[in-house]
Amino acid sequence: MESTQSEASVLKYFDQIISAQDESDVAHCVRAIVSTLGAESYVFVSMNPAESSESRASHRFLIGCRPEWCQLYNANKWFMTDPFLDYSVSNTEPIFGSQVEVTTQGQRDMLTSAHEHGFRSGFVVPVHASDKGRIGVLYLGSDKTEAEGEKIFSVSRMYFRALAVELLDWSIRVAKLEIMESRSITGKDLQVVSYLKDGFTAEDIAREMDVSVQTIYGNYKKIKDKVGASHISEVVKFAEVNGLLV
Missing domain, CATH: 3.30.450.80 (Transcription factor LuxR-like, autoinducer-binding domain)
Structure with a gap:
């Protein structure tokens, strides 16, 4: 120029x-x-x-x-x-x-x-x-x-x-918005996955989010169903690969 x-x-x-x-x-x-x-x-x-x-x-x-x-x-x-x-x-x-x-x-x-x-x-x-x-x-x-x-x-x-x-x-x-909308992934879902990525246990996450451990395990199941994963670690990988935690 x-x-x-x-x-x-x-x-x-x-x-x-x-x-x-x-x-x-x-x-x-x-x-x-x-x-x-x-x-x-x-x-x-x-x-x-x-x-x-x-x-x-x-x-x-x-x-x-x-x-x-x-x-x-x-x-x-x-x-x-x-x-x-x-x-x-x-x-x-x-x-x-x-x-x-x-x-x-x-x-x-x-x-x-x-x-x-x-x-x-x-x-x-x-x-x-x-x-x-x-x-x-x-x-x-x-x-x-x-x-x-x-x-x-x-x-x-x-x-x-x-x-x-x-x-x-x-x-x-x-891309992030498209994936979240297509899988009905919420901001709360990503908050849970973010804690998992950082190494938090279900008990740790429950304490941070001020809910029961049972609620967190319920969140795990819902997120796995949305992503089509059999284990919560697969959800973390899915989120990382698709840039959902950026």
């Missing part, structure tokens, strides 16, 4: 992401930020590596690129071997698309198609909220040459990293 006016515009949209009510509001803000910073296309994906599978049940996408690229990506199941996702699972350092290691023909085919659909040059921005749970990847693209595009990405590197963090926070909030 070159002007104070552009910076002010970007910061305004950052504020709007934090208070956005739905996905369309977020997508509008991201598009405005990305275009102001000089990129032309973007895809943000958040996922839980511990649950990743061919069904992509844990993946959430925010799309700001050509629809035909998304159709090809899904049709070829490139999400199963995507080198940018592979890199982002174990790295937090942003990297140019040209620097990501490609080892298979399928990955080379994916990159060729990406170059033809708005990602001639690219920038990969991984973001991790914690050692466990969801991670995010912001992939930015431009039809400019790699030399031209990568120069633009470098100049706005700080803003792109901040954008990735905000999008992961937003994605975690949305």
